[in-house]
Amino acid sequence: MVGIVGYGSYLPRFRIKVDEIAKQWGRDADAVRRGLLLKEKTVPAQDEDTITISVEAARNALRRADINPVDIGAVYVGSESHPYAVKPSGTVVAEALGIVPEVHIADYEFACKAGTEAMFVAYSLIKADQMKYALAIGADTSQGAPGDALEFSASAGGSAFIFGKEKIVAELLHTYSYTTDTPDFWRREGAFYPLHGGRFTGQPAYFKHILGAGQGILKKSGLKASDFTYAIFHMPNGKFPLTVGKKLGFNKEQLEPGWIVPLMGNTYSGSSPTGFSATLDVAKPGEMILLVSFGSGAGSDAFVFKVTERIDEVRDKAEKVRDMLETNRIYLDYGQYAKFRGKIIMND
């Protein structure tokens, strides 16, 4: 049996409301709330980045896994906001967790699906008996250009998953990936903010790939939507995952626990993994979960998990996603937000 031994998430405490961003740019906040189904988003503190978020999420995963960190043979961090252009995030994370030096480390990048890429490879290494445990993390301090629609959603957070063959809390039964070359969203080397193709990011990108991966894994596994208690689809806004879920035959009750985007925003590589983590927080033994990510460029990874009895032993050993989302919030105005996100030109 291969699956998740421990899982954990981390979300910053700072928030900005959709209304505050809309006010800054003369946009209609009601229209944004209704159109994108977003209320507020997380904002990283000045001293937080993908590395610090990854460490905190992984520490929560280790609390639940209850294993010796030195038994972890691989650390993979998926993000599109790695703090260094050259120097891995994973080395800092592994050093902070006490996993070095006998460990394989790599950073992944594939827009919003870098986290599930890391999960896919970690799972594969365990399945191939290459190591006892492998740690996969999806985390981001997402970028969105000032005044762009992305600014309402681009947020910060991440989740970590330790894969192994013992002490499983969720068995991974099936995987499936669906990928094409689709130029829907990109950021060139050295560019501060990403660009996107507007409506082109919808049907030819998000919907095509999530539907491709979703239908593919259902066919491969012989399962149907009604076999799952929960499903999580990548959450660039509130509306897309509900729409794609409906197209695949899932109802709102199946999506609800993992549909955290109205309060979290889009944490890019940490988006669907954190929705999955929030779902594990409430899942019961024997329940089936479908997870489908989406990364622009473009591709989707799909996973079928079956929750085991150990979930009841571990879920309270670390802070749950909903608790992080709904408590200890500190709201920022746009000026503070601009300072936190480095959008103000300063002297050296």
Place this chain on the structure above:
Amino acid sequence: MPSPRYHREMPQRYRLEAGKCNTCGHVAFPPRMVCNCGCRDFKDERVSDFGKILTFTTIRVAPKDFETQVPYSVAIVESDNGVRVTTQVVDCRPEDIKIGKKVKFVFRKMYTEGHTGIICYGYKAVLV
């Protein structure tokens, strides 16, 4: 901070590794070569993840690398296993901090060496 010194201090800055004297039992953080009792024999001891605030002060005129963070607080925290650590307390307003409040150690950026230098990470505390 020069890269070699930053690298040397990673065990204490990243993982809160302290040294416990094998003669008198004193826990030194950051770790040191010689104990107050004269002993040079230490074993590794980790500062626990949680603690409480013993005392604190609030910085309103900060050194250059911390100017954008004012006002911020620096506290002496006693960990649950009795080690005293001087640390910044973040993600709160200074008026939220009180002596005796419980905190958790977290992994954060300490500062960056300008726009092109290394990013230095370490421990800070948040209220729980």
